[in-house]
Amino acid sequence: MTMRILVLLLFCLPTLVLGDSRVNAFIDHMSKTQGFDAAELRKVLNKAQKRQDIIDRMNKPAEHTLNWGQYRRIFLQDKRIDQGAEFWKRNEETLNRAEQTYGVPPQFVVAIIGVETFYGRIAGKDRVLDALYTLAFHYPKRSKFFTAELEKYLILTRDEGLDPTLPKGSYAGAMGLGQFMPSSYLAYAVDFDGDGRRDIWNNEADAIGSVANYFARHGWKAGLPVTIPVSGVNKTHGKFIDAGLKPRFTLGQLRQAGLSMDPALGDDLDTALIKLVTEKGPEYWAGLNNFYVITRYNHSELYAMAVYQLGERIREIHQY
Incomplete structure (x- = not known):
């Protein structure tokens, strides 16, 4: 022994x-x-x-890969939105000062904290x-x-x-x-x-x-949008979708390829073409510079879109 x-x-x-x-x-x-x-x-x-x-x-290992519809339901719950509006109200002066200092709108700062820790609770x-x-x-x-x-x-x-x-x-x-x-x-x-x-x-x-x-x-550009929806995508546009998250094209190039998006945005803006899978079929979005910046926090298009949409919903509640 x-x-x-x-x-x-x-x-x-x-x-x-x-x-x-x-x-x-x-x-x-x-x-x-x-x-x-x-x-x-x-x-x-x-x-x-x-x-x-x-x-x-x-x-x-991850139990399964979430599609955008599933991911969205996790992070865009009413409770997370409402408590985000409360966090904004409680910290309004600080958030305004942060925007003045760094150029980042309050809703996206609040949304990051909401996604990451439910405003400090987790x-x-x-x-x-x-x-x-x-x-x-x-x-x-x-x-x-x-x-x-x-x-x-x-x-x-x-x-x-x-x-x-x-x-x-x-x-x-x-x-x-x-x-x-x-x-x-x-x-x-x-x-x-x-x-x-x-x-x-x-x-x-x-x-x-x-x-x-x-x-x-990480390069946030004040006053510019984060993302906009894109329509008209088909199998011939694979080279845009497969190019990754970093903006490598311009909106003008996407338009020349037959894609449609908000005409108010100029052709010279750099973008990626983002595909999000849902139960009802794919959604396509132009991932502009500020969308890419959000992905530097977490290298996922699902994460960045959750932050964007959560932030926008919180902004709507805050302004109401």
Whole structure:
């Protein structure tokens, strides 16, 4: 029995040593390049827990792919629309200031927060330290990405004076009302109420300013539309549909190909042609620059359309 246990331990040893060695290398890197005290950082990482349930959630395949009709029903519920209008009313001055500062209309900032966390109600219950530690050192498929995010997380908690064991977020480490990953926090989070902190967890003003800044930094063009419906699409237009989300054509090119859309928009606007599948058949939309910017938040045409349509419905309720 003793020999069997010894053999099993020896069999497991390379994996254990590998994990420890990667943590040690990470601590050494953070000490040399980011000025962390190695002993203090080790104490922090010793408090992190490997979460098998997080690994399981990362590995769990999607049950099925949603079409646009199904996706729309999830995110354009009356409750999400009504609470979005309440969020707007509560933060009207801040949202107006964000639009003046960054050029992003309030409805799309509100819609992002509504889609991501239901206006802060579903912002995640997992410790960010546990999530990033688990995925950095125990999830080889995405280890490089999550090791970089763990580094950014430790930097932001140090810079913001936060205890790294306390913030909570999604099982993938996304944080706050707008679900920023640590790298996005460092790049785009702002102190929008001037209190000296970038609190995207509890401070709605900071969350609003940060989402608007994210859009602005990704090329949002103030005053231009997001998307418009397109008609007349047939099988000969496949080259437009297959070209992806990035605007690679002009509205003029689509019109020359026989497609119809709002004549008020000029031929020179760049666009993609977006196909959305529904139970009743496909819908086609011109994905203009600002639509593409929304997809930089989540690289999905379904996500961007949900944000757009939710925002427009919230705007209608707000104006009523």
